Amino acid sequence: MSWAAHEFELYFIQKHVGTKASFLAVVIGTQLPDTFTKTFVYAADDPAAFHRGWPGVGFSHSLLFGVAFAVAVLAITKSRSWALGLLIGHWAHILTDFADTAGVMLFFPFSTEPVTISMWKHAAVEGRYGDAAAYYSSLGGVWDFFWLLMTLVFAWKTLTPSYFREVVVPADPRVWGWLHRTFRLPERGLLLLYQGLLFYGVGRMIAWFLYARFDAQTPFEPFWGGPGYVEGNDISDSGWVEVLIRTGIGAILFVAFMWLCWRAFGRRLWERGYDVPAAVRGPGLHAIFELPSSKRRTPTKDTEPV
Amino acid sequence: MSSTPATTSAPPVRISAGWYVAALIIYVVIAYFTKTVLLNWVMGPLFLLLTLYIIPTAAAAGLRKLKTRTSR
Numbered sequence: 001m002s003w004a005a006h007e008f009e010l011y012f013i014q015k016h017v018g019t020k021a022s023f024l025a026v027v028i029g030t031q032l033p034d035t036f037t038k039t040f041v042y043a044a045d046d047p048a049a050f051h052r053g054w055p056g057v058g059f060s061h062s063l064l065f066g067v068a069f070a071v072a073v074l075a076i077t078k079s080r081s082w083a084l085g086l087l088i089g090h091w092a093h094i095l096t097d098f099a100d101t102a103g104v105m106l107f108f109p110f111s112t113e114p115v116t117i118s119m120w121k122h123a124a125v126e127g128r129y130g131d132a133a134a135y136y137s138s139l140g141g142v143w144d145f146f147w148l149l150m151t152l153v154f155a156w157k158t159l160t161p162s163y164f165r166e167v168v169v170p171a172d173p174r175v176w177g178w179l180h181r182t183f184r185l186p187e188r189g190l191l192l193l194y195q196g197l198l199f200y201g202v203g204r205m206i207a208w209f210l211y212a213r214f215d216a217q218t219p220f221e222p223f224w225g226g227p228g229y230v231e232g233n234d235i236s237d238s239g240w241v242e243v244l245i246r247t248g249i250g251a252i253l254f255v256a257f258m259w260l261c262w263r264a265f266g267r268r269l270w271e272r273g274y275d276v277p278a279a280v281r282g283p284g285l286h287a288i289f290e291l292p293s294s295k296r297r298t299p300t301k302d303t304e305p306v
Numbered sequence: 307m308s309s310t311p312a313t314t315s316a317p318p319v320r321i322s323a324g325w326y327v328a329a330l331i332i333y334v335v336i337a338y339f340t341k342t343v344l345l346n347w348v349m350g351p352l353f354l355l356l357t358l359y360i361i362p363t364a365a366a367a368g369l370r371k372l373k374t375r376t377s378r
Contacts, residue, residue, distance in 0.1 A: 161318040188319045193353040200350035203330060207337035
């Protein structure tokens, strides 16, 4: 599993989706695979198999789970930016997680074969603290740092107040507006909430890294498949040819199923959905501070007293 | 005169980088010693909001109240 990388990639995704997807939806999407399952993972007899396998809750780390959730949200809310955001966020999470030894069942239920590149060991068997120490003693910690650098080098603009004002809020004026009105948060508060996820990622990366070095004192082994002191948590005994064939069949069936769903109801749902119109989005923060339901409306020419 | 779309008149919020660094140091120190209190998905993302907006705002409001009471 990845730790802080899930927070850093949010801003990298945001840079590419702009106003097409809601940032808050991407956030929920990235947390979706672990939200209902992570609490039970550390208590399971075989954490890796429970977390990523079948039988278990491994289906939450499949492409289809994200699609099903996004379709349900699109059907209920009709919001394309939320459906798209959830889907992108969810897929980003599982495509990040396939780097550990447990892997992810990408094409579940068409293939229950975990796909993995075994870059670092899935160490949930060590408990939460042991898992953190193992992760930040392996290439997993380097992976987090890589995503932090990617964000700071290529997506730094997404962290600026002006980007938040001109892109992030207008992409989802309803929810930011709701946060503004319900919690009485001004622009400064909303901006800090938005930047808070990167802050959390950096903070947890440093704190757990320090814990691994000074408290747990685990050896730092950033090599492929490390750390060496943790037993492997592969949940499949299949050879790479078998994995390749099963995954290939799963991929073909998944694509065919997606095409059928698109033809049967997906396209209809998408066409029935809506994008936030530019008229509602308005220029930047007007999107939320001047919605009809907002009390803070500035006088226009027509309403100005003579 | 061409009519340009109305833009938000207030300048964008500016928060000095020093405040972020200070908040990060506080976060890491507390998180290192307490672990689960801050290193979770509720307190973690809200910490910045708490330290750079909610606590200063509440403190300023408290001080204002105290000043008005003492001036009476």
